Amino acid sequence: MRCDDLEPLIEAIADDSLPLSAEDAAHVATCAVCAERIERARLIESLLSVREIAQPQAAFTHAVMARVVQERWKAERAIDLGFNLAIAAGILVIASAGAGLLWSLGMLSITIDVDAIVRALDTSGTGRLLSQVQTVAMSAVLLTMALGVWWWAEAATD
Numbered sequence: 001m002r003c004d005d006l007e008p009l010i011e012a013i014a015d016d017s018l019p020l021s022a023e024d025a026a027h028v029a030t031c032a033v034c035a036e037r038i039e040r041a042r043l044i045e046s047l048l049s050v051r052e053i054a055q056p057q058a059a060f061t062h063a064v065m066a067r068v069v070q071e072r073w074k075a076e077r078a079i080d081l082g083f084n085l086a087i088a089a090g091i092l093v094i095a096s097a098g099a100g101l102l103w104s105l106g107m108l109s110i111t112i113d114v115d116a117i118v119r120a121l122d123t124s125g126t127g128r129l130l131s132q133v134q135t136v137a138m139s140a141v142l143l144t145m146a147l148g149v150w151w152w153a154e155a156a157t158d
Contacts, residue, residue, distance in 0.1 A: 003027075006034050014041030086152060093145045100138055 006027060012018035020028070028035050102108035 003031060003034055007037070010034075010037050010041050013038055014045045089145075089148060089152065093149060096141055096145055100142060103134070103138060 006024060009018055009024070013020055013024070028038060099108060
């Protein structure tokens with residue numbers, strides 16, 4: 001038996017919730033440090049036993065429980081908000097994917113008067129670039145959504 005082994009047991013021994021074993025008693029008899037620690041713990045225990053126990057105010061329990069409910073509500077509200085945002089993002093992703101599919105199949109078209117823009121700018125290179133605006137815009141939307149879902153999934157695992 002070493003002092004380090006007996007130290008966590010001293011409080012329990014002092015308040016008589018743990019009886020002193022024969023091995024512990026033999027160590028305490030030969031170790032002045034552990035004997036002093038047990039004696040000091042017993043003195044503190046005796047001082048605490050004669051001390052008056054403070055009584056909480058009548059509304060204390062009610063106030064604590066109200067605070068617990070309020071804190072729990074705040075936490076649930078944050079979880080609900082996160083869930084609702086995730087559902088909204090999922091619906092937006094599905095709607096964007098559906099719109100992209102319909103657009104790629106030719107069932108949905110977003111028309112831009114490219115000819116008018118080309119005539120206004122009167123350059124052939126710009127005309128070719130502007131004819132691809134729909135593709136670039138849809139790609140940007142889908143990429144943004146994919147990155148948003150990826151960011152959300154990464155944050156959810158932390």
